[in-house]
Every structure is written in structure tokens, then in C-alpha cells.
Amino acid sequence: MNIAILGFGTVGQGVYRILDERRAVLEEQSGEKIFVRKILVRDTQKKRGDFSTGLLPLTESFNDILADESIDVVFEVMSDKAKGIEYSRQLLAQSKHVISANKAAIAAAFFELQDTAEKAGVHLRFEASVAGGIPLIDPLSKIRHLNAVTGLRGIINGSTNYILSELSNERPHKEVMSEAKTLGVLEEDPTDDVEGYDARRKIAILAAIVLAQEIEGKNIPTIGITGLAEEDFLWAKSENRTLKLIASLAQDDSSYQLSVLPTALTASNPLAGVGGVKNQIQMTGDTIGSLAFYGSGGGMYPTAHALWADYLEVIGSKPAYYYKGSSKKEDLSLSREAEFYLRNPEEGLVTVKKISVKDALAFRNQGFVTIELE
Amino acid sequence: MNIAILGFGTVGQGVYRILDERRAVLEEQSGEKIFVRKILVRDTQKKRGDFSTGLLPLTESFNDILADESIDVVFEVMSDKAKGIEYSRQLLAQSKHVISANKAAIAAAFFELQDTAEKAGVHLRFEASVAGGIPLIDPLSKIRHLNAVTGLRGIINGSTNYILSELSNERPHKEVMSEAKTLGVLEEDPTDDVEGYDARRKIAILAAIVLAQEIEGKNIPTIGITGLAEEDFLWAKSENRTLKLIASLAQDDSSYQLSVLPTALTASNPLAGVGGVKNQIQMTGDTIGSLAFYGSGGGMYPTAHALWADYLEVIGSKPAYYYKGSSKKEDLSLSREAEFYLRNPEEGLVTVKKISVKDALAFRNQGFVTIELE
Numbered sequence: 224m225n226i227a228i229l230g231f232g233t234v235g236q237g238v239y240r241i242l243d244e245r246r247a248v249l250e251e252q253s254g255e256k257i258f259v260r261k262i263l264v265r266d267t268q269k270k271r272g273d274f275s276t277g278l279l280p281l282t283e284s285f286n287d288i289l290a291d292e293s294i295d296v297v298f299e300v301m302s303d304k305a306k307g308i309e310y311s312r313q314l315l316a317q318s319k320h321v322i323s324a325n326k327a328a329i330a331a332a333f334f335e336l337q338d339t340a341e342k343a344g345v346h347l348r349f350e351a352s353v354a355g356g357i358p359l360i361d362p363l364s365k366i367r368h369l370n371a372v373t374g375l376r377g378i379i380n381g382s383t384n385y386i387l388s389e390l391s392n393e394r395p396h397k398e399v400m401s402e403a404k405t406l407g408v409l410e411e412d413p414t415d416d417v418e419g420y421d422a423r424r425k426i427a428i429l430a431a432i433v434l435a436q437e438i439e440g441k442n443i444p445t446i447g448i449t450g451l452a453e454e455d456f457l458w459a460k461s462e463n464r465t466l467k468l469i470a471s472l473a474q475d476d477s478s479y480q481l482s483v484l485p486t487a488l489t490a491s492n493p494l495a496g497v498g499g500v501k502n503q504i505q506m507t508g509d510t511i512g513s514l515a516f517y518g519s520g521g522g523m524y525p526t527a528h529a530l531w532a533d534y535l536e537v538i539g540s541k542p543a544y545y546y547k548g549s550s551k552k553e554d555l556s557l558s559r560e561a562e563f564y565l566r567n568p569e570e571g572l573v574t575v576k577k578i579s580v581k582d583a584l585a586f587r588n589q590g591f592v593t594i595e596l597e
Numbered sequence: 598m599n600i601a602i603l604g605f606g607t608v609g610q611g612v613y614r615i616l617d618e619r620r621a622v623l624e625e626q627s628g629e630k631i632f633v634r635k636i637l638v639r640d641t642q643k644k645r646g647d648f649s650t651g652l653l654p655l656t657e658s659f660n661d662i663l664a665d666e667s668i669d670v671v672f673e674v675m676s677d678k679a680k681g682i683e684y685s686r687q688l689l690a691q692s693k694h695v696i697s698a699n700k701a702a703i704a705a706a707f708f709e710l711q712d713t714a715e716k717a718g719v720h721l722r723f724e725a726s727v728a729g730g731i732p733l734i735d736p737l738s739k740i741r742h743l744n745a746v747t748g749l750r751g752i753i754n755g756s757t758n759y760i761l762s763e764l765s766n767e768r769p770h771k772e773v774m775s776e777a778k779t780l781g782v783l784e785e786d787p788t789d790d791v792e793g794y795d796a797r798r799k800i801a802i803l804a805a806i807v808l809a810q811e812i813e814g815k816n817i818p819t820i821g822i823t824g825l826a827e828e829d830f831l832w833a834k835s836e837n838r839t840l841k842l843i844a845s846l847a848q849d850d851s852s853y854q855l856s857v858l859p860t861a862l863t864a865s866n867p868l869a870g871v872g873g874v875k876n877q878i879q880m881t882g883d884t885i886g887s888l889a890f891y892g893s894g895g896g897m898y899p900t901a902h903a904l905w906a907d908y909l910e911v912i913g914s915k916p917a918y919y920y921k922g923s924s925k926k927e928d929l930s931l932s933r934e935a936e937f938y939l940r941n942p943e944e945g946l947v948t949v950k951k952i953s954v955k956d957a958l959a960f961r962n963q964g965f966v967t968i969e970l971e
Contacts, residue, residue: 241743241884244884245742245743245884248742248743249742252742356885356886356888357888358732358736358739358740358888361735361736362732362735362736362906365732365906365909365910366732366906368619368622368623368626368909369615369619369622369902369905369906369909370902493867493870493891496867496870508902510615510618510619510898510899510901510902511730511892511893511898511899511902512730512892512893512896512898512899513891513892513893514730514731514732514890514891514892514893515889515890515891515892516888516889516890516891517867517887517888517889517890517891518885518886518887518888518889519885519886519887519888522886524884524885524886525884525885525886527884528743528744528882528884528885531743532736532739532740532743535739535742535743536739536914539914539915539917540910540913540914540915541913541914543913
């Protein structure tokens with residue numbers, strides 16, 4: 224079995240390391256040897272941790288990989304959306320299985336890439352794109368057939384959960400942010416995480432699966448955690464609540480509601496106890512009842528674990544695809560009503576009132592700190 | 598696709614109902630119509646809930662099913678161990694896929710049935726045998742290839758968890774037990790649940806997967822919940838602890854430790870918050886880190902959901918089997934040491950001390966109430 228890896232950052236290196244450490248069992252399952260034929264990087268000369276770079280089959284040319292007919296499976300672990308879509312499309316069309324951790328690409332071209340994969344009869348898998356190491360997409364691929372999934376919500380961004388957990392311990396904002404970067408919890412440019420865009424992509428992927436229709440990320444009401452200040456955490460504490468960034472999907476027969484919002488959870492909510500970089504997703508289906516999955520939402524090994532779990536599916540199962548349903552549900556995300564905490568940062572005045580998500584976004588745009596209560 | 602169901606109690610009826618309710622999607626996934634050809638029951642004349650019995654293809658003859666070459670997949674939802682093993686063996690040998698919820702049969706003949714299935718090239722699946730509706734066996738089948746699973750523990754018997762949850766609310770023992778029977782949470786003969794035998798079978802199945810070696814249920818130190826009295830719950834409350842029946846597996850390179858014990862959990866333990874008939878399983882692997890799965894551990898729909906999830910694997914994936922490993926780990930279950938609460942029911946005296954599990958069992962055999970502290 225010949226594989227290629229697109230990208231050799233943390234996750235790509237994790238893919239390589241797991242193969243190194245568990246080669247015997249992976250080859251036994253494959254029924255053949257596994258070779259890493261090529262690794263796509265931007266600069267083959269760059270030093271890469273403790274790897275002896277000379278021994279790695281690095282290339283700067285995507286076409287090297289695309290044109291290599293011996294390559295069966297490609298691990299796509301880049302973060303660039305446009306390149307992710309374009310490379311996956313081309314690889315799938317060349318009948319190569321694609322296993323992706325690139326949530327931006329998967330979220331943006333969900334059904335299109337499914338379609339390309341199906342035409343070529345190959346696998347497109349993306350367990351690693353949501354909730355890192357937690358087995359979620361694979362169970363959900365079956366659960367959706369056996370249930371009307373009415374709700375799906377949780378903590379699906381580990382970086383912001385780490386920050387919120389630390390800030391809840393009354394640590395200074397600056398210290399926590401710089402520590403998060405040092406630990407690798409936050410990227411150098413943390414915008415995608417702290418503005419909620421990463422969580423938005425992930426809930427968009429889950430929603431596309433559950434709703435079987437195209438979901439545009441930009442239509443999902445999203446507020447990040449950047450506005451939250453010490454006084455908001457003190458307020459939450461005084462109310463015996465915990466601040467978390469919650470991504471949520473609810474649906475009924477004709478409509479759905481999506482959001483990514485800072486949320487003040489009561490102490491009895493199991494999500495309130497999810498600390499550090501962990502993720503937890505709750506799900507409700509009419510047949511299965513309520514479910515929850517907890518685990519590492521990211522990091523080198525857990526994410527690479529999800530990619531290799533997909534590999535085991537590639538070698539062990541028939542490719543399956545997600546289709547758009549015949550009817551389209553109405554997007555009622557903005558008209559959903561909930562209690563919101565609103566703090567006017569100029570006057571410091573706090574109001575709690577029931578408003579629509581649309582109004583909550585308007586308050587946020589005026590500079591208010593805006594937190595859903597639950 | 599022609600199927601048969603062995604047993605038509607709660608779970609068997611759930612299998613039938615889910616097919617009825619989700620026939621369109623199940624047939625779409627199968628690429629063909631699905632027919633229930635035969636249902637094995639002890640008495641075809643018995644009334645069965647709101648089913649119009651005349652319309653059900655009931656039979657009292659197992660050979661009717663075994664000899665029917667048109668039957669591809671058999672759902673084995675009996676509870677009899679010996680019959681479960683024997684029927685599954687014969688069906689597998691006749692190249693019929695078997696999807697089982699019969700934990701007694703699977704636990705007792707784990708590798709033997711794998712072997713029979715492999716010889717015939719058919720699926721033997723048993724997601725429903727542990728933790729009902731929670732997707733657990735299927736993720737674990739991949740996780741074991743990618744990790745050294747060092748720990749696996751949790752609440753895997755919903756009936757006792759219901760009873761313990763109610764008793765923790767200071768409700769009278771008798772009332773709770775009779776209510777549990779009325780609600781169908783407990784069988785008429787509750788021995789298997791309350792003595793911990795059901796949990797023991799389930800942890801034995803999980804251990805066989807993780808350790809890749811034969812596990813004899815009777816070798817697993819097991820104490821049920823029958824001895825627990827009001828004063829034990831009051832003690833737990835005074836210590837801010839919650840009493841749960843915890844099944845546990847730990848392993849290192851050369852040995853393993855298994856147990857099923859009433860355990861007094863501290864409030865910070867996520868398992869302490871699992872109420873009612875719910876189950877939760879925690880797992881630790883060297884690659885994936887810590888994981889937890891929460892959901893319905895039993896009941897008609899969740900269990901039948903797990904059986905149909907297995908069906909989706911039968912039609913979508915290559916059969917895979919579990920093998921015994923080449924080396925055998927030592928069973929150190931009895932020598933594990935832990936803090937135990939010991940109450941002498943005659944004198945009412947309570948001691949808490951660190952002893953071996955072996956000694957804990959000896960205290961229990963002398964009539965002491967024996968609870969592990971964690």
C-alpha cells in the first residue's frame with residue numbers, strides 16, 4: 224500500500240509517527256507493506272523536529288503525487304481551504320482515496336467532493352476534521368440512517384476551551400493567551416479559533432451530514448470569545464455558571480437552527496465540566512436517545528489517530544457517500560430566541576433578556592459582550 | 598435481503614419496529630428490499646403486545662431458519678447462553694451473518710465463534726452486547742489497532758445504575774426494586790443484574806477484544822449491589838461520594854486486572870453524574886488519550902439501534918475477526934490493592950482500609966458490605 228501525505232506540520236508528523244510505531248499491526252490489517260511514497264511540503268530544506276529530513280520522501284510538487292500511479296491513499300493534512308479543495312478534487316478524480324483533516328476544505332465543498340469521490344469509486348473520509356481523536360463522524364454516518372437526529376451540540380474547539388477553562392480560574396487574559404501559543408494550543412494567528420470560525424466549520428460539516436443539505440458557514444450565527452473579559456467570568460461564577468463556546472444544531476421536520484455562541488452553562492450541564500483542550504459532543508436521536516462523546520479534540524496523536532482510523536475503514540469497507548436530500552429545510556437560526564447576557568462595555572451595564580439570535584448578533588456588532596444563557 | 602430474528606422479546610420487537618419505521622433508508626442502503634422471513638419464538642400462540650401475531654412469520658423451529666437458504670442475516674436476540682452459542686455456531690457454519698445481542702453467548706464463546714465465522718467468511722457482530730445503544734465495540738475494533746489501551750472502565754449495567762441512582766435519593770429499597778420491575782428496568786429474576794454477572798459478561802467481552810486472550814468470567818472478581826443498605830448510601834453522601842457499580846480493566850505490558858465492584862466515587866468523577874439507566878465508558882489509549890462514551894445502555898430502541906448499526910456494517914464492510922494474541926498476560930486481578938469500605942452487618946462497624954481485591958472478596962463472603970473507594 225502506497226501512501227502520500229499532503230502537509231508535514233504537527234498532524235502530518237503524527238501520521239508518520241503512528242505508522243512508525245504501529246507498522247506491524249497496520250500492515251497486518253492491510254495485508255501488505257505500507258510505504259510513504261511522498262510528503263508534500265512548501266520547503267524541502269526546512270528543519271523538521273527530530274526527523275532526519277534526508278530520509279523523508281519530501282517533495283514541493285503536488286503533481287509529483289498526483290501523477291504517481293502507485294499511490295493509493297493520500298492523507299490531506301493541510302489547512303489551506305482552496306488548495307485542500309483543489310488537491311482533493313484532483314486526487315479523487317485520479318481514483319486515489321483521500322483521508323482529510325482539512326475542515327475548511329471539507330466544510331466548503333462537502334457535497335462536491337462526495338460527488339467526485341463517488342464518480343471515481345474511491346473513499347473520501349474526514350473523521351479527523353471534527354473533534355480530533357473522538358470517533359464521531361463514523362458513528363454518525365450510521366446513526367443518521369437510523370434516527371431523526373433532533374439535536375447535536377457541544378464543545379468542538381479545543382483551543383478556545385483551553386482558554387476559557389484557564390480564564391475561569393481567574394488567570395490574567397494576557398498570560399493565558401501567550402501560554403496557549405507557547406503550548407501550541409493556539410496558532411500564531413489565533414483568529415480562526417477565537418472568533419469561532421473553526422467551530423463554525425466543524426458544525427457546518429456535522430450539519431451537512433445530519434440535514435443532508437448544503438450549509439454555508441457564513442450563514443451560521445457565530446460569536447467568538449474575543450470580547451470576554453474578567454468581569455464576565457466573575458459574573459458567570461457568581462451565577463454558578465461556566466462559560467463555554469458551544470456549537471449547536473437543532474432540527475425538526477421542516478427547519479433547523481445553527482449557532483456558535485459563548486454560552487453560560489449551569490453547573491449541572493455535563494459540558495460545563497469539560498476542561499482543557501478536550502471536546503464533548505451531545506447528540507439526540509429518536510431511536511438511540513441521548514448520546515455523548517468525550518475526548519481529545521486535537522493534538523498530534525489524537526488527530527493522526529482519527530486519520531489512521533479512517534485508513535482502517537478505507538481498507539475494510541465499501542466507500543459510502545453523503546447525498547443532498549430531496550427537500551430543503553428552512554434556516555431559522557436567526558429567529559431562535561434565548562436568554563442572553565449583554566454587557567455594554569462602555570457603561571459596564573449588564574442586562575439579561577430574552578431576544579432573538581439575530582438581535583444578539585446586532586448587540587455584538589455594537590460592541591456588546593453577548594453570551595447565551597442555558 | 599432476507600433476515601431472521603431469534604427471539605421476539607423486547608429487543609426482537611425493537612428490531613422489527615426499527616425496520617418498519619426506517620425501511621426506506623435501510624433498503625436504500627442495502628440496495629434491495631429487506632424481508633423478515635422468520636422469527637423464532639418458544640410459543641407461536643402467545644400474544645405479543647400490539648403486533649397482529651398472524652402477520653408475523655413466527656416459528657418454533659430453529660431448523661426452519663437454519664435450513665432456509667434464502668436467509669442471509671440472523672439477529673440473535675435471545676438471552677440463553679447455551680442456545681445462543683449453539684445456534685450462532687450452526688448459523689455461521691451455514692454462511693449466515695450473525696448479529697448478536699446475546700452477551701452471555703458472546704462472552705462465553707468469544708474466540709470460538711470468531712473462528713467459525715472466519716471459516717465461513719461471514720460477519721459475526723455484537724455491538725448490542727455491551728452498552729446497548731452506545732457505539733462502543735465498533736470504535737474499539739479500530740482503537741485496539743492504534744493504541745495500547747491501558748484502561749477501560751465504566752458503568753455498563755443500566756438496571757443497577759437505575760437502582761443505585763434511586764437509592765442515592767434516599768428512597769426505600771423495596772419501593773425502588775418493585776418499581777424497577779414494573780418499569781421493565783429489572784427482569785422478574787434480577788440475579789444477573791444485581792449480582793454483577795451481567796456487567797461481568799460485558800467487561801469480559803471488552804477484555805477479550807483489548808487483551809486478545811481468553812477471559813473466563815468466573816475469574817473476574819465480582820461483587821453485586823445486593824448487600825448495599827440505607828446506611829451505606831448515607832455514609833457515601835456524608836463523604837460526598839456516589840455509589841456506582843464499576844466494571845474495570847487495566848493492563849500493562851505483562852499483566853491485567855479486571856473487576857466488577859460497587860465503588861464509592863468522588864464527586865469530581867464524571868461517572869458519578871451518570872444517572873438512571875444510562876451507561877458511560879471511559880477509555881485510555883497511548884495514542885488517542887482519554888475518551889468517554891455516554892448513552893443508553895439498554896432498552897428496546899437503543900439496543901435494536903445497535904443491532905441495525907451492525908447490519909449497516911454487514912452490508913458495507915468486509916468481515917473482520919478478533920484473534921488471540923501470541924503471548925498471554927498474567928491475571929493480577931486478585932492482587933490489586935485499593936481502599937475498601939467494609940461494614941460488618943452484625944456489629945454495624947465500618948472500617949476503611951487498603952486491602953487486596955482478594956481480601957475484599959473474602960470479607961464479602963463473610964457477609965461484609967464491601968465497596969471500593971476511588
